[in-house]
Amino acid sequence: MASVDTLLHAIKQAGLRLTPQRLAICRLLAESKTHPTAMQIYQQLKPQFPSLSPATVYNTLEALVSLGAVNMLGQAGDDEVHYDADTTPHVNLACVICHRIVDVTSSYVLYLDQEVSQNSGFKILGARVLYYGVCPECQSKKNLADEHHSAGGAQ
Numbered sequence: 001m002a003s004v005d006t007l008l009h010a011i012k013q014a015g016l017r018l019t020p021q022r023l024a025i026c027r028l029l030a031e032s033k034t035h036p037t038a039m040q041i042y043q044q045l046k047p048q049f050p051s052l053s054p055a056t057v058y059n060t061l062e063a064l065v066s067l068g069a070v071n072m073l074g075q076a077g078d079d080e081v082h083y084d085a086d087t088t089p090h091v092n093l094a095c096v097i098c099h100r101i102v103d104v105t106s107s108y109v110l111y112l113d114q115e116v117s118q119n120s121g122f123k124i125l126g127a128r129v130l131y132y133g134v135c136p137e138c139q140s141k142k143n144l145a146d147e148h149h150s151a152g153g154a155q
């Protein structure tokens with residue numbers, strides 16, 4: 001889990017001014033477990049910082065990503081880029097129905113890093129392992145809908 005300090009350090013390293021807005025963005029990223037999109041961050045902080053602009057959110061995220069403090073995840077089927085402040089090896093699982101992204105730790109991810117590094121000669125700085133699927137909640141909702149449907153059809 002990334003600490004707020006790591007993110008604040010990256011902001012300074014990038015030469016950006018540490019404003020209360022940027023501090024709030026870093027806090028939100030460090031505490032969030034939901035892998036927010038830039039727009040979700042903006043909407044969550046806007047009531048607290050009426051002067052906040054989407055551009056500030058985007059350039060802050062861009063700086064954090066370029067320094068490796070935050071990973072940019074692919075979209076979760078919703079055409080939005082999600083951000084992840086946890087740069088330790090783990091697997092992301094995206095639900096294609098509700099678009100949530102959850103983290104799963106797997107010891108294999110570490111081995112995968114090593115194997116990729118050995119086979120390519122690359123020094124690995126980070127990794128994004130993203131699986132797509134249907135989360136348990138959406139599976140049970142779908143099962144309920146199917147049961148309802150077949151019950152209705154039998155009458």
Ligand SMILES: [Zn+2]
Nearest residue numbers: 095098135138
């Ligand atoms: Zn779901």
